[in-house]
Amino acid sequence: xxxxxxxxxxxxxxxxxxxxxxxxxxxxxxxxxxxxxxxxxxxxxxxxxxxxxxxxxxxxxxxxxxxxxxxxxxxxxxxxxxxxxxxxxxxxxxxxxxxxxxxxxxxxxxxxxxxxxxxxxxxxxxxxxxxxxxxxxxxxxxxxxxxxxxxxxxxxxxxxxxxxxxxxxxxxxxxxxxxxxxxxxxxxxxxxxxxxxxxxxxxxxxxxxxxxxxxxxxxxxxxxxxxxxxxxxxxxxxxxxxxxxxxxxxxxxxxxxxxxxxxxxxxxxxxxxxxxxxxxxxxxxxxxxx
Amino acid sequence: xxxxxxxxxxxxxxxxxxxxxxxxxxxxxxxxxxxxxxxxxxxxxxxxxxxxxxxxxxxxxxxxxxxxxxxxxxxxxxxxxxxxxxxxxxxxxxxxxxxxxxxxxxxxxxxxxxxxxxxxxxxxxxxxxxxxxxxxxxxxxxxxxxxxxxxxxxxxxxxxxxxxxxxxxxxxxxxxxxxxxxxxxxxxxxxxxxxxxxxxxxxxxxxxxxxxxxxxxxxxxxxxxxxxxxxxxxxxxxxxxxxxxxxxxxxxxxxxxxxxxxxxxxxxxxxxxxxxxxxxxxxxxxxxxxxxxxxxxxxxxxxxxxxxxxxxxxxxxxxxxxxxxxxxxxxxxxxxxxxxxxxxxxxxxxxxxxxxxxxxxxxxxxxxxxxxxxxxxxxxxxxxxxxxxxxxxxxxxxxxxxxxxxxxxxxxxxxxxxxxxxxxxxxxxxxxxxxxxxxxxxxxxxxxxxxxxxxxxxxxxxxxxxxxxxxxxxxxxxxxxxxxxxxxxxxxxxxxxxxxxxxxxxxxxxxxxxxxxxxxxxxxxxxxxxxxxxxxxxxxxxxxx
Numbered sequence: 050x051x052x053x054x055x056x057x058x059x060x061x062x063x064x065x066x067x068x069x070x071x072x073x074x075x076x077x078x079x080x081x082x083x084x085x086x087x088x089x090x091x092x093x094x095x096x097x098x099x100x101x102x103x104x105x106x107x108x109x110x111x112x113x114x115x116x117x118x119x120x121x122x123x124x125x126x127x128x129x130x131x132x133x134x135x136x137x138x139x140x141x142x143x144x145x146x147x148x149x150x151x152x153x154x155x156x157x158x159x160x161x162x163x164x165x166x167x168x169x170x171x172x173x174x175x176x177x178x179x180x181x182x183x184x185x186x187x188x189x190x191x192x193x194x195x196x197x198x199x200x201x202x203x204x205x206x207x208x209x210x211x212x213x214x215x216x217x218x219x220x221x222x223x224x225x226x227x228x229x230x231x232x233x234x235x236x237x238x239x240x241x242x243x244x245x246x247x248x249x250x251x252x253x254x255x256x257x258x259x260x261x262x263x264x265x266x267x268x269x270x271x272x273x274x275x276x277x278x279x280x281x282x283x284x285x286x287x288x289x290x291x292x293x294x295x296x297x298x299x300x301x302x303x304x305x306x307x308x309x310x311x312x313x314x315x316x317x318x319x320x321x322x323x324x325x326x327x328x329x330x331x332x333x334x335x336x337x338x339x
Numbered sequence: 340x341x342x343x344x345x346x347x348x349x350x351x352x353x354x355x356x357x358x359x360x361x362x363x364x365x366x367x368x369x370x371x372x373x374x375x376x377x378x379x380x381x382x383x384x385x386x387x388x389x390x391x392x393x394x395x396x397x398x399x400x401x402x403x404x405x406x407x408x409x410x411x412x413x414x415x416x417x418x419x420x421x422x423x424x425x426x427x428x429x430x431x432x433x434x435x436x437x438x439x440x441x442x443x444x445x446x447x448x449x450x451x452x453x454x455x456x457x458x459x460x461x462x463x464x465x466x467x468x469x470x471x472x473x474x475x476x477x478x479x480x481x482x483x484x485x486x487x488x489x490x491x492x493x494x495x496x497x498x499x500x501x502x503x504x505x506x507x508x509x510x511x512x513x514x515x516x517x518x519x520x521x522x523x524x525x526x527x528x529x530x531x532x533x534x535x536x537x538x539x540x541x542x543x544x545x546x547x548x549x550x551x552x553x554x555x556x557x558x559x560x561x562x563x564x565x566x567x568x569x570x571x572x573x574x575x576x577x578x579x580x581x582x583x584x585x586x587x588x589x590x591x592x593x594x595x596x597x598x599x600x601x602x603x604x605x606x607x608x609x610x611x612x613x614x615x616x617x618x619x620x621x622x623x624x625x626x627x628x629x630x631x632x633x634x635x636x637x638x639x640x641x642x643x644x645x646x647x648x649x650x651x652x653x654x655x656x657x658x659x660x661x662x663x664x665x666x667x668x669x670x671x672x673x674x675x676x677x678x679x680x681x682x683x684x685x686x687x688x689x690x691x692x693x694x695x696x697x698x699x700x701x702x703x704x705x706x707x708x709x710x711x712x713x714x715x716x717x718x719x720x721x722x723x724x725x726x727x728x729x730x731x732x733x734x735x736x737x738x739x740x741x742x743x744x745x746x747x748x749x750x751x752x753x754x755x756x757x758x759x760x761x762x763x764x765x766x767x768x769x770x771x772x773x774x775x776x777x778x779x780x781x782x783x784x785x786x787x788x789x790x791x792x793x794x795x796x797x798x799x800x801x802x803x804x805x806x807x808x809x810x811x812x813x814x815x816x817x818x819x820x821x822x823x824x825x826x827x828x829x830x831x832x833x834x835x836x837x838x839x840x841x842x843x844x845x846x847x848x849x850x851x852x853x854x855x856x857x858x859x860x861x862x863x864x865x866x867x868x869x870x871x872x873x874x875x876x877x878x879x880x881x882x883x884x
Contacts, residue, residue, distance in 0.1 A: 059455055076513060190584070279570065
């Protein structure tokens with residue numbers, strides 16, 4: 050027998066079951082709402098309220114436990130590894146969409162054009178049309194959604210790239226300030242990061258409006274519109290989530306919750322933010338630029 | 340050695356040294372890996388009965404040619420539901436239940452690393468099950484749209500044309516995905532961070548190893564499936580064209596995304612069972628597992644190759660010949676690590692003075708039947724042959740020969756093997772033998788003849804068939820009834836063992852040849868175990884002072 054194991058096992062908690070109920074209500078609501086069944090909307094509202102309540106309550110408990118000194122070195126490692134593998138799963142979620150983008154650009158286009166010995170594929174899938182536009186960007190042989198213009202890389206996307214990369218730098222400054230126990234600088238850099246993130250979201254919203262109004266680039270604009278919006282949309286959603294996390298961390302920074310040697314929550318959110326950054330770089334290169 | 344290590348030293352610094360809560364809170368708010376493991380196992384048993392009932396319906400319909408019981412759409416709906424319930428409802432939760440119960444016990448950890456998240460992982464499953472059942476019954480309500488007739492693969496364009504039931508199914512997949520990813524994160528963190536300090540990765544029990552590899556697979560593949568069905572949802576309701584050739588999309592893209600998930604999923608179902616066998620066979624051979632390190636290497640190799648061979652499920656879609664060749668060779672390569680594992684099992688039994696308790700009977704028959712299923716897999720992997728076999732009953736026979744022994748029966752064996760540890764009672768050996776023989780005969784009778792049906796050209800997922808297939812289908816259906824009914828024995832056996840009437844008490848080391856830390860704690864295992872980490876030697880056993 051070796052030393053006592055003091056790993057912190059929390060009290061039984063109501064938050065997981067509330068988390069389940071909120072997800073259940075949201076997804077049931079979604080399934081009904083997509084099919085115009087009225088109860089769906091109520092379920093969506095209920096689920097959203099439960100979700101906010103759950104996050105607030107669960108994280109309040111965790112913060113209380115953290116400040117109460119319940120978490121030692123081993124717990125810290127658990128959280129770190131947990132966050133790491135969570136980000137890994139997110140990475141593969143995005144990889145699914147990037148992979149689809151590659152497939153739709155470089156493989157399905159050729160197939161639909163009836164190139165090479167696979168000509169029969171087109172005859173089976175889309176026999177009505179004789180000549181097919183394969184050049185990217187395209188909205189398919191049926192010109193689905195009507196003529197559109199693709200989104201350029203210079204302009205807002207470039208500005209957004211600079212904004213997000215800068216936010217990564219300011220977040221690192223904040224981390225250094227945290228390690229130097231310089232609360233004032235820490236809080237300042239945190240809010241600077243949040244401001245950059247929110248500016249990004251604002252620009253992105255503007256870009257969407259511009260695309261819909263001026264470029265006729267809609268979600269229904271064939272395969273280009275589909276991939277454009279699903280990739281930028283899920284990324285934008287992650288930026289919003291990351292921003293909310295950063296706000297919570299900034300408020301906790303102002304309350305001096307973190308110590309130079311112990312600030313997992315800060316680091317977890319920073320990892321997440323950098324991950325969102327990296328995904329954006331992928332987007333900028335493969336969606337906007339190439 | 341057995342009693343001293345059981346003493347749970349009390350420590351006033353932490354507050355987990357009390358017993359379970361009373362009433363429903365114990366289960367709904369649970370943070371305890373044993374309670375959550377039990378809930379997983381009970382849930383999977385319920386789903387097994389549901390999936391089994393749908394299997395019985397399928398075989399009842401196919402007993403004679405012509406339409407007897409089921410309309411074609413309902414038949415396809417049941418086929419879809421059977422697959423999803425069995426894969427996501429029965430096998431995966433059962434394996435996760437074993438993981439929850441056994442991993443902390445086996446590595447000397449007080450609980451899972453993230454206990455609250457563990458609770459969430461389980462409780463998402465009943466929610467998902469409700470949505471899955473809804474996807475089955477919604478079409479029977481007014482305005483509920485058409486039934487799901489796609490099979491579990493959900494291929495577009497058919498899945499784009501199904502009514503609202505498909506949306507319930509898509510969200511079911513999302514819930515299941517979240518549940519499995521959270522559980523996998525928890526398992527990985529537990530294994531890396533919660534092991535007794537003296538237990539190295541090489542010394543770790545093989546069951547824990549298999550779950551480590553499985554959890555990695557799940558984290559890599561489930562998000563891809565979630566993304567794929569999300570695109571399906573967008574195509575259905577938001578006007579996108581991912582899988583629509585008119586808009587420049589391609590239905591085949593979904594097949595790639597699905598099988599990028601679907602093929603490694605096979606190993607997700609198999610690997611924990613390989614882990615179970617790696618404990619049962621040495622225990623009843625009274626020898627250590629042969630080639631322990633090669634076993635670990637083989638499972639890593641299996642998972643790695645398994646990630647990059649998915650398109651052998653899609654030979655007939657018109658891929659380039661280079662791609663087809665690559666997927667064929669890759670697939671056949673998989674037989675190397677699998678063969679290695681099987682030979683390790685055989686070598687463990689070689690010249691051993693074995694005893695033949697029910698878990699061991701299952702284990703031996705699994706090795707034999709799984710090899711058979713693997714060989715038909717090699718047949719299917721060969722492209723020109725596959726062009727003939729694909730979408731026939733041969734495929735059905737093949738994957739049932741892989742998954743039924745490889746996953747389901749191995750899980751039964753695992754349950755029998757560890758039931759004494761969970762309940763404190765030995766199960767009724769005679770009854771377990773009856774269960775083994777009836778299920779063995781029933782299973783082989785059901786699926787062996789389906790090979791011939793498939794080779795003769797009977798297509799799968801079709802409600803009717805030409806009269807020349809009548810005899811074999813009749814045999815298959817009668818055997819399926821035997822197989823289905825045999826599970827009542829299992830149900831009775833488990834309930835009897837839990838209640839402890841007419842059974843003998845289990846020792847803490849319930850099987851003479853059983854090795855590992857889980858046999859060092861009392862039977863039934865106390866609510867909290869390993870409050871202090873044990874010190875283990877190179878064999879993974881408690882170090883003698």
